[in-house]
Amino acid sequence: MAYITCYDLALGYDGETILRGLNFQVDPGDYLCIVGENGSGKSTLMKTILGLRAPMGGSITTGDGLTQREIGYLPQQTLVQRDFPASIREIVLSGCQGRCGFRPFYNKEEKALAARNIEKMGLKGMEDRCYRELSGGQQQRVLLARALCATQKLLLLDEPVSGLDPVVTEEMYRLIDDLNKKEGITIIMISHDIAVALRRASHILHIGHSVFFGPRDEYVKSAVGRLFLSEERGGEQA
Amino acid sequence: MIDRLIYYLGFPFVRYALIVGVLIALCSSLLGVSLVLKRFSFIGDGLSHVAFGAMAVASVMKMTNEMPLTLLITMVCAVLLLRTGQKAKLSGDAAVAMLSVGALAIGYLLMNIFTPGGNLSGDVCTTLFGSTSILTLTKGEVYLCIVLSALVLAAFVLLYNKLFAVTFDENFASATGVSAGTYNMILAMMTAVIIVLAMNLVGSLLISALVIFPALSAMRVFRSFRSVTICSAVLSVICALLGLLISIVTSTPVGSTIVAVDLAAFGLFALWDKLKTGGFIR
Numbered sequence: 001m002a003y004i005t006c007y008d009l010a011l012g013y014d015g016e017t018i019l020r021g022l023n024f025q026v027d028p029g030d031y032l033c034i035v036g037e038n039g040s041g042k043s044t045l046m047k048t049i050l051g052l053r054a055p056m057g058g059s060i061t062t063g064d065g066l067t068q069r070e071i072g073y074l075p076q077q078t079l080v081q082r083d084f085p086a087s088i089r090e091i092v093l094s095g096c097q098g099r100c101g102f103r104p105f106y107n108k109e110e111k112a113l114a115a116r117n118i119e120k121m122g123l124k125g126m127e128d129r130c131y132r133e134l135s136g137g138q139q140q141r142v143l144l145a146r147a148l149c150a151t152q153k154l155l156l157l158d159e160p161v162s163g164l165d166p167v168v169t170e171e172m173y174r175l176i177d178d179l180n181k182k183e184g185i186t187i188i189m190i191s192h193d194i195a196v197a198l199r200r201a202s203h204i205l206h207i208g209h210s211v212f213f214g215p216r217d218e219y220v221k222s223a224v225g226r227l228f229l230s231e232e233r234g235g236e237q238a
Numbered sequence: 239m240i241d242r243l244i245y246y247l248g249f250p251f252v253r254y255a256l257i258v259g260v261l262i263a264l265c266s267s268l269l270g271v272s273l274v275l276k277r278f279s280f281i282g283d284g285l286s287h288v289a290f291g292a293m294a295v296a297s298v299m300k301m302t303n304e305m306p307l308t309l310l311i312t313m314v315c316a317v318l319l320l321r322t323g324q325k326a327k328l329s330g331d332a333a334v335a336m337l338s339v340g341a342l343a344i345g346y347l348l349m350n351i352f353t354p355g356g357n358l359s360g361d362v363c364t365t366l367f368g369s370t371s372i373l374t375l376t377k378g379e380v381y382l383c384i385v386l387s388a389l390v391l392a393a394f395v396l397l398y399n400k401l402f403a404v405t406f407d408e409n410f411a412s413a414t415g416v417s418a419g420t421y422n423m424i425l426a427m428m429t430a431v432i433i434v435l436a437m438n439l440v441g442s443l444l445i446s447a448l449v450i451f452p453a454l455s456a457m458r459v460f461r462s463f464r465s466v467t468i469c470s471a472v473l474s475v476i477c478a479l480l481g482l483l484i485s486i487v488t489s490t491p492v493g494s495t496i497v498a499v500d501l502a503a504f505g506l507f508a509l510w511d512k513l514k515t516g517g518f519i520r
Contacts, residue, residue: 050409050413069415073409073414084275085462085465086406087463097414098411098415098416099415100400150410
């Protein structure tokens with residue numbers, strides 16, 4: 001049984017379907033990259049997986065001990081308000097909110113979990129710093145620590161490196177690799193950087209005019225993959 | 239001057255005004271932090287105009303107590319405003335602007351048509367600017383105000399962490415199982431209650447000031463959600479007390495005096511922030 005199974009999924013908004021007949025599954029331990037042209041429905045797919053939006057057809061089911069609420073999520077950076085007054089500790093702790101239910105305050109375990117994740121992301125000693133005064137890379141690590149408070153199973157990352165410089169980007173990818181390989185956390189990452197997707201991911205989901213889902217090696221050999229890759233390379237040379 | 243103050247404090251209506259003023263200032267500043275950060279600064283303004291319209295309807299219907307109907311209509315509008323914000327057929331600020339101007343106009347129209355003769359402009363001025371109504375509170379109104387603000391305060395403390403999560407990142411909160419819609423609704427309800435209460439204090443035009451000024455001032459200087467919330471509450475209470483005392487001693491209009499003090503406090507905080515970032519204070 002897979003963590004996430006999509007069966008004959010149709011996506012769209014305002015009554016218009018932009019994608020139909022999507023089938024794929026995510027197994028524990030996978031590192032899935034979702035690639036595709038702008039406007040192909042990557043973000044809509046992500047919102048549907050998170051349960052923020054109902055599918056227009058077909059189904060998404062979670063299984064193997066994963067519930068809908070155990071999906072940690074790293075939003076695109078622009079979505080979080082940059083002028084918000086909040087300390088690192090406050091933000092990371094808010095990742096535990098889903099498990100609180102109606103309990104009004106955080107308990108000891110949740111505070112300890114937040115402290116562990118702050119340390120894991122290399123932010124120890126900065127707990128009281130203000131989020132908006134951090135660098136882009138640090139901000140992403142705060143949000144990653146928050147996502148880790150919400151789940152130990154599956155992380156959904158939406159363009160986690162957009163707007164970061166090359167050095168910080170590389171660091172971020174290494175951090176995600178570690179979470180996947182060492183901690184066994186399943187990763188679903190939306191990316192438009194196909195080269196990175198090929199280097200890091202175990203599976204590729206390509207959506208757009210033509211759809212591909214499968215292991216990375218098969219993607220490179222597939223018709224969709226070859227076309228997309230040659231276009232990308234052509235684009236880079238031009 | 240102190241003698242004069244003590245003399246005035248001997249009157250029960252002055253003490254009532256102080257109690258009600260402090261409570262409303264406290265509640266509105268707490269909610270203000272969330273509202274400002276959620277980009278809902280104007281919901282306070284919109285709802286206060288709705289409350290004005292509702293009050294006009296109630297007085298035209300010759301109701302002895304205008305409060306229940308006003309509260310009901312304002313709450314319904316608060317919920318409606320929030321839902322249009324989510325469905326996005328009519329964008330949030332447009333909806334607020336429409337409702338606010340519409341309610342103001344209808345309210346004035348009704349009062350104009352159905353109030354024969356009398357001191358209409360005086361009535362309208364009182365409702366809009368609150369002139370002296372805080373000094374004519376009855377004991378019953380004071381108790382009602384205490385109970386309602388206690389409820390709002392308790393709800394705020396219990397929901398503090400949830401409001402933070404929903405305000406900071408609504409998508410993340412919903413994705414991890416926090417019912418963002420419910421908490422937004424509760425926030426709207428609390429705002430409606432406070433606005434109807436605050437109409438007695440500063441009148442419907444100046445309520446936004448009570449909601450947004452303390453939060454904005456606190457955000458200039460403090461950097462975490464908790465410190466901003468606490469600072470905004472303390473600041474708002476101090477400004478309200480100061481404004482009330484000044485207006486009692488110098489017999490200036492209560493609402494505008496409080497807002498003027500709030501404005502001065504904002505100026506001071508902005509200056510503090512400038513000096514701090516400029517490196518003059520460490």
